[in-house]
Amino acid sequence: MVLLNDCKVSLNKNHNDEELLQKITLGCKRSFEILFKKYHGPLYYYAFRVFRDEAIADDVVHRVFIKIWDLRKSLSNIKSFRNYIYRVNRNLVAQELNTISRNRKLAEQVADRIVTSINAVEEEVIYNNLEEIANEAIERLPGKRKEIFKLSRQNGFSHKEIAHKLNISENTVKVSVSKSLKQIKDYMSINTGISF
Numbered sequence: 001m002v003l004l005n006d007c008k009v010s011l012n013k014n015h016n017d018e019e020l021l022q023k024i025t026l027g028c029k030r031s032f033e034i035l036f037k038k039y040h041g042p043l044y045y046y047a048f049r050v051f052r053d054e055a056i057a058d059d060v061v062h063r064v065f066i067k068i069w070d071l072r073k074s075l076s077n078i079k080s081f082r083n084y085i086y087r088v089n090r091n092l093v094a095q096e097l098n099t100i101s102r103n104r105k106l107a108e109q110v111a112d113r114i115v116t117s118i119n120a121v122e123e124e125v126i127y128n129n130l131e132e133i134a135n136e137a138i139e140r141l142p143g144k145r146k147e148i149f150k151l152s153r154q155n156g157f158s159h160k161e162i163a164h165k166l167n168i169s170e171n172t173v174k175v176s177v178s179k180s181l182k183q184i185k186d187y188m189s190i191n192t193g194i195s196f
Contacts, residue, residue: 024069046090059096064092067088138180159173159174
């Protein structure tokens with residue numbers, strides 16, 4: 001906890017920065033308040049012009065004065081306090097802009113990941129739904145056609161292998177698979193509203 005010394009500083013006097021800084025190095029609360037009032041307006045105006053946000057501008061300016069107070073012991077070595085405090089303000093404004101930019105990029109990356117994740121989930125749900133409807137359509141095929149279709153599409157048999165296995169012609173297999181595909185597409189179109 002920092003104790004601020006109370007000191008007598010005239011309000012009517014046109015204070016120069018060097019005098020105020022000398023007293024601030026000794027912990028003079030009143031001198032610090034006068035310095036704050038003297039520079040707060042211009043520093044705030046600059047920060048507000050950059051951010052167009054009162055809260056951010058106010059926060060940056062308060063951080064400037066916190067930094068000044070933290071460095072008060074070395075302030076007497078500064079040649080031009082006015083230039084120094086404006087430079088501190090500009091640096092903190094730049095840091096805040098970098099932070100905002102990083103946070104915005106991070107937020108965009110998180111949003112992109114969320115959207116990608118949602119899209120992946122939606123795609124999986126859609127795929128699973130379509131697969132379920134396709135399986136329903138396959139189960140509705142007449143007995144022999146269902147068997148031929150499953151051997152062809154699910155087990156990967158060629159038309160020739162199916163014909164040999166079931167003791168039917170290759171042409172019969174070809175026609176059966178073609179009719180099955182049409183029936184499945186029609187069923188899926190009716191049940192999904194999507195043209196296949």
